[in-house]
Amino acid sequence: MDTTMNVKGWYGFVGLGQMGGNMAKSVHVKEYPIMAANTAQSDLNGLDIPEESKYHILGGYGSSKERKKAKQLLAENNCENFDLLINEIKERFKDCRVIFLMGSSGGGSGSAIVPAIKMRLQAETDKIICVVTCTPDDNASMKEYMNCYEFFQELETIEGGGATFIIDNNKNKEKLVLNEQFACYLDAFLNCETTSTRGVVDRAEIENVLSQRGVCIVNKQGSDKAATQTVIERIRDNIYVPLENDGVVANIALVNSNNNVRLNEIIESVGKPLATFEGWESDATVLAISGCSLPYKKLEEIKQKIEDNKDTIKRNLTATSERKLTGSIDFLGDITAEKPKTEKRKSTRDLLFL
Template identity: 45%
Template sequence: MSGKTVKDKSGFLAIGAYGGNQCVPFYRKGYPTLFVNTALQDLNSLKDVDEKYKYHIPGGEGCNKDRKKSKEIFRKDIDNIVNQIREKMPGIEYLFIVGSAGGGTASGIIASMKRVAMNDLDIKACPIITVMPNTKLESVKALINCYETLAEIEKIGEELGATFILDNDKNANKLRINEMFFCYLDALLSNQSSSVLGNVDNAEIEELISTPGMAIISKLGKDKSDTQQLISTFHNNIYAPMEKDKVIKYIGLINAGTGKEIRIEDIYEEVGVPLDCFTGFESDFTLCVLSGLSLPYEKMAEIKEKIDTNRDTIKRNLTAQRQNRLSDGLGFFDEVVQSEKPKEKRKSGNNRELLF
């Protein structure tokens, strides 16, 4: 079966190192993709990507987790970046903006980039794909960046486009998280399942990815497609934890069978009653999308608590670096040197050696 899918309308803007790694599988699958970075080394590491789809921001040498630096670099070059998107992804209707919430290059710009793209490009929505840092292994600076990035995403909440928030706490293998998410999103965007019992059509998939708020995608094989296993994927997955408030706007459910294996009323009981539920049948797998969820406020509160816990220690360390604790010793030898009588005149020579 062939025909137009949402995949044919979608492109990816990969920002920073994480954005590049996450988007390479989409690029290989034929999705229009532009890789943007302030660090040339990161772009050079993308060996399978044609150079014409890489854009190094002039003067950029990386942002070393500095969101302000990222904002300033992008601000100066934003018109060129927009032109690159137009040139490399003509005709797309959905632009997925992909970048890490905890890094430097992307965290400072992904929210603003969504607003710029919505205003300057002829597209319908800009879903965001981002990832939260591992709270046990990564730095306090990465946690601060993550908190501020999601606060900016919340601020532009009415701009069309879902936010997929992956979580590095969920799996020690970051690349495995990337691979799994690619499989889920690609299955949704390229869906062509067809059944006389009903289908989730392109317009409904577009509604799912256009709805503001957090979204998650679950996928199960035919042999595992039952209610309890599907509910389990809402919590044991690669995403930031769902809130318990049961706020939800849409559910998209593409069944592997005739729908008898999954009780939709049990799904409602678990996640909340949506405005609408788009349902399809007789697919090769079960795919479920929850869209219009609350942002992961409980997880962000935990991150803020960890930041606050380390605040005094960080301030003390920074203050200690600025203190001149040896200043009282300056001039200590002056009297000794002055009291000594020169025994002989130094021979002329290369005095520069005294500077080393």
């Protein structure tokens, strides 16, 4: 029996919007069940994944970073599109224990749909529903910042568990590389169960980490590089949005590939968790930290950018509605043109006898 394949079948990944679709592709390489849903058929056409994994939301042709447009599409015909999408996810991943919803916080489709789907799946299934998202980089538009802030406002209000992974797009200008790195780290964690007699992080403990509400990060290091100091440095210097320095943490899971990483020093660095899980004799050292606060400092910076530019945004949106071309230049209207003389229309006969 292929235990690895069985384990991978427990975790389903739903990519929503362009970023979510690209992330689904990275996860597909790791042989997990996936689905990519989008309001734009053109985005789906460009994805190198099986056709049966693609789902076009009926009537959509892209949301152009307009969250409201994507939500309105789902709401049409008494939320028929929304119900169809939810039922498709429930059917495709009925055998999964955990579903990861992946989408950009700053985009249109993913940003609008991810929180709503999480809320419904948590209410209608017994599965752990996690979120994988990203924050806009420093060169993003004001619209992306506004979408991002609204996304996290909605996410924060959702009751229940399920970890949230937040990639920072400032960490690499090549966004697809960030996706691949995350897929690599998460795959290592989901498959970190060993057979060591010294101790293992078992399947229940892995899912305990994933079920915890709040921010989660997962890192991986080769056994030749893993040491306490390098593991601690990677907690702050990684692909994710920086963790809050408030000591809030629920779970820490450490799977060791050597004897050079000390869990007690990691706890001193991030805060005292409710639970710790430790395993040994892995091919790589994997660290997962969950139950952390949302990145309020980062979100406050985004909010400040929006506040600093709100007057410019308002001016730009209203500028094309103002009438500035006033005053008549119709001086020719004062000139009375001589009316042409009306002639009797000639008949065909008249034309013959001119």
